[in-house]
Amino acid sequence: MSTPDNLKYTKDHEWVRIDGEIAIIGITDHAQNELGDITYVELPAVGKKVEANGELAVIESVKAASDILAPIAGTVSEVNNALDDEPEEVNDSPYENGWICKLTDIDASEVDGLMSAADYEAFIK
Amino acid sequence: MTKQTILYSSHQALGARMIDFGGWMMPVQYEGIVAEHNNTRNNLSIFDICHMGEFIIEGVSAKEDLKRLLTTNIEPLVDGQCRYGFMLNKQAGVIDDLITYRLDENKWMLVVNAGTKEKDLQWIRGNVSPETGVTDISDQTGKIDVQGPKSRPVIEEILNIDLSEIKFFRFKEIIWKNKTITVSRTGYTGEYGVELYSDNDTITELWQTFLDIGVKPAGLGARDTLRLEAGLPLYGHELDEETTPEQANLMRFVCLDNDFNGKSDLLEKMENEVGRTLCGFKIDGRQAARNGHSVVIDEKIVGKVASGSFSPTLNSSIGTAFIDRKKSAINTVIGIDNGRKILDATIIDLPFYKR
Incomplete structure (x- = not known):
């Protein structure tokens, strides 16, 4: 399982990366592995406002549907439309091509309350 | 208390993800459901189906008892032939769907679902003649399925048999390493294949033999997507005690010439449905x-x-x-x-x- 050091992690197995004014969000390698083959990602609408821990997206695997929660509050500014045709990118590349959406209107200090890579690795052990 | 099949340690060694299914810890997937599904559609896979139940029904009244217990038209079956059908409650709801194997005129095997096994056994014991023997052989019986378009030569080579001798919904007892294996030309995937029954040790050895030559296992996740694509019902989803075979569109497995349990309610429900x-x-x-x-x-x-x-x-x-x-x-x-x-x-x- 890979857990990049430059990301922050939630207990619900999302990751977030702050890039200036923008937060990029996805699910962890551990999460994609637990879910199994991902068959569909219900992406949020661009412009949607979310609170921290608010419902952001839904990921479906062959067996079940799971909520993806927002690690921090913000407004959806971009979604990864490539996942419409290739949801398996979330399995194959959870931290790169499998990103889910980007948020603006963020308070970057909110990520201080999230887990570091080391904390997350200990959490999933 | 969830039970483990005799292949449990093999599933662990293979890195399977295990789930509770019908009271059993079963592999839901090894490599991934889609990969296992596609491997079964394009090549072949083996499945651990040891959780399912097997009963022997025997005696001079066994056949008449089964005709009363089941919707299955068993009258025309010959030795070595099997048929799918239902056991109904009085209200014509489905207690279970099962396959009936004719071993001989006075000896039959029923293969039932894991989750319904105990209620099936009670129902059968309460509805057969006193002279009919009902034996639950599930604990000492192992079962693996080998399914897929490329399964035939692999099965023929390992078991040293000619599968052209066993037509669809026929079965044959063969000897493999001095042990008896029942080879049934049936399955739950919509592909060519067999279901293999034997004692637990033989099934364990057979499973390992398939793994050793590179045949990949598939879990219950792929089994479910395969059966759904093939339009095959799953008890608890398409069938249950509140659903009649007619509602489930499965009347082709109901022999209305027989006086089976639930028939009068079934006919009445069909009339007024x-x-x-x-x-x-x-x-x-x-x-x-x-x-x-x-x-x-x-x-x-x-x-x-x-x-x-x-x-x-x-x-x-x-x-x-x-x-x-x-x-x-x-x-x-x-x-x-x-x-x-x-x-x-x-x-x-x-x-x-x-x-």
Whole structure:
């Protein structure tokens, strides 16, 4: 399982990366592995406002549907439309091509309350 | 207390993800459901099916007892032939769906679902003649399925048999390493294949033999998507004690010439039936319907989803639902309410996949 050091992690197995004014969000390698083959990602609408821990997206695997929660509050500014045709990118590349959406209107200090890579690795052990 | 099959340690060694199914810890997947599904459609896979139940019904009255217990038309069966059918309660609901094997005129084997095994056994024991023997051989019987278009030469080589001698829904007892294996030309995937029964040790050795030559295992996840594509019912989804075979569109497995338990209620319900019927549907896209989702037309609920999944073979989502008969015509456009939005779907004929 890979857990990049430059990301922050939630207990619900999302990751977030702050890039200036923008937060990029996805699910962890551990999460994609637990879910199994991902068959569909219900992406949020661009412009949607979310609170921290608010419902952001839904990921479906062959067996079940799971909520993806927002690690921090913000407004959806971009979604990864490539996942419409290739949801398996979330399995194959959870931290790169499998990103889910980007948020603006963020308070970057909110990520201080999230887990570091080391904390997350200990959490999933 | 969940039980483990004799192949449990093999599943662990293979890195399987285990789940509780019908009281058993079973592998839901090894490598991944889609990969295992596709491997079964394109090559071959082996499945641990040791959790299922097997009963021996024997005695001079066994056949007549089974004709009263089951909807299955067993009268024309010859030794070495088997047939699918149902055991009904008095209200014509399905207690279980099962396969009946004719070992000989006075000796039969029933293969039943794991989750229903104990109630099946009670029902059978309470409904056979006193002289008929009912023996549960499940604990000492192992079962693996070998399924897929490329399975035949592999099975023939390992077991040293000629499968052209065993037609569909026939079976044969063979000797392998001095042990008896029942080779049944049946399955639950819609592909060519066999179901193999033997004692636990022999099945363990056989399973390892298939693994050793590179045959990949498939878990219950792929078994479910394979059977759904093939239009085969799963007890607890398409069938249960509140559903008649007629509602499940499976009357071809009901012999109305026989006086089986539940027949009078079945006939009466068929006469007066205005309720629901099982339909297949295809969703426009990859988002799946799930068991229990409502089926809607013009914002009115007209049915309920029985099974739903993404279909790896069709690359879109499919499912089955019990739908109000008056709304159940083929090509009817329906909506599936997944709790967040209404998915567009169309009623289509079963099966979704046929080789």
